[in-house]
Amino acid sequence: MSNYYHGAKASKQATSVSTPVVADSSIHLIVGTAPVHTVGGKINEPVYASNYAEAVAAMGYSDEWDKYDICEEIYSSFKLYSNGPIIMVNVLDPAKHLKGAETVEKTLAGGITELPYEAVSDTVEVKGYDGEDSLTETYTRGEDYDLFYTDGVLRLERIESGKIKADNARLNIKFNSVDPSKVTKKEIIGGYDTNTNKSSGFELVDSVYPKYGVIPTLFLAPNFSTDSEVAAIMAAKAENINGLFTGKAIIDADTETV
Structure with a gap:
């Protein structure tokens, strides 16, 4: 015969732990x-x-x-x-906070030279000299050279398959720089x-x-x-x-x- 309970009755049941809500502050x-x-x-x-x-x-x-x-x-x-x-x-x-264009002459060392960190890579124009002092070649980024920001400088590296033939080539480089x-x-x-x-x-x-x-x-x-x-x-x-x-x-x- 089933047992019947009369009056109040208490029981225990395990409760799942709710996931706390994390608030982003400060x-x-x-x-x-x-x-x-x-x-x-x-x-x-x-x-x-x-x-x-x-x-x-x-x-x-x-x-x-x-x-x-x-x-x-x-x-x-x-x-x-x-x-x-x-x-x-x-x-x-x-495009707005700029120093103004400047031109420098650089000689590659091992096919590499450096420009200031503030130089804007999209403004860089590179030309080469003939045997004398005449600018006869205009070089193209991605074909003749590439540019990388690294270690606080803008590095220019010669691409071997490009038109810059020598690792010690003399270059005429024009660029613009940001001015914070x-x-x-x-x-x-x-x-x-x-x-x-x-x-x-x-x-x-x-x-x-x-x-x-x-x-x-x-x-x-x-x-x-x-x-x-x-x-x-x-x-x-x-x-x-x-x-x-x-x-x-x-x-x-x-x-x-x-």
């Missing part, structure tokens, strides 16, 4: 300059990077942080503190262009969440945030992110006056 957004001419990187677009390799592939890298301040953030976040992801906005435009010093605080602050319907600089803050689904809450602009106007804009943007969220502006102190 995500850095940095607006500044990067050597994007070395990797064909983006200009005035938020770029998401979750690790060092992604950041360098998107922005390039240089240890000259006074020129390329985004690289300081890349090194600090990923190499020193393993803190990511980060959002980067580069405002350095290799020409980036202004106005470009860091940014704005909205009604002609192009595009935002720039810190005006891109509100486009991060729709694009990547994360909220940047720490705003940085090394080398520029010591300026009171830049600092004020950063603080204002941090107080109203997408009309819903708030963050903080990390302002640099001017060590020459403090």
Whole structure:
């Protein structure tokens, strides 16, 4: 005969452990300059990077942080503190922020010579001399020579099957270089262009969440945030992110006056 229970009854049952929800917080957004001419990187677009390799592939890298301040953030976040992801906005435009064309004479050593890291590879023009001092040959990239950014320089290498016949050939090389010093605080602050319907600089803050689904809450602009106007804009943007969220502006102190 079955047993019947009367009144209250308690029992135990194993419960599955729920997966915790990981919240992304304190995500850095940095607006500044990067050597994007070395990797064909983006200009005035938020770029998401979750690790060092992604950041360098998107922005390039240089240890000259006074020129390329985004690289300081890349090194600090990923190499020193393993803190990511980060959002980067580069405002350095290799088609706009230029020093001007220059021409140098180089003699290959083992089929190789070097140009400055700031040289824009797409602007390089290479010519060769005849036996005297007349420029008689115009060489073509990919056929006669190739270019690579490596170890802080732009390396030119002779292609053996090309028209540069000697490993010690004398070349006339014309090129243009980026000039990060020409980036202004106005470009860091940014704005909205009604002609192009595009935002720039810190005006891109509100486009991060729709694009990547994360909220940047720490705003940085090394080398520029010591300026009171830049600092004020950063603080204002941090107080109203997408009309819903708030963050903080990390302002640099001017060590020459403090």
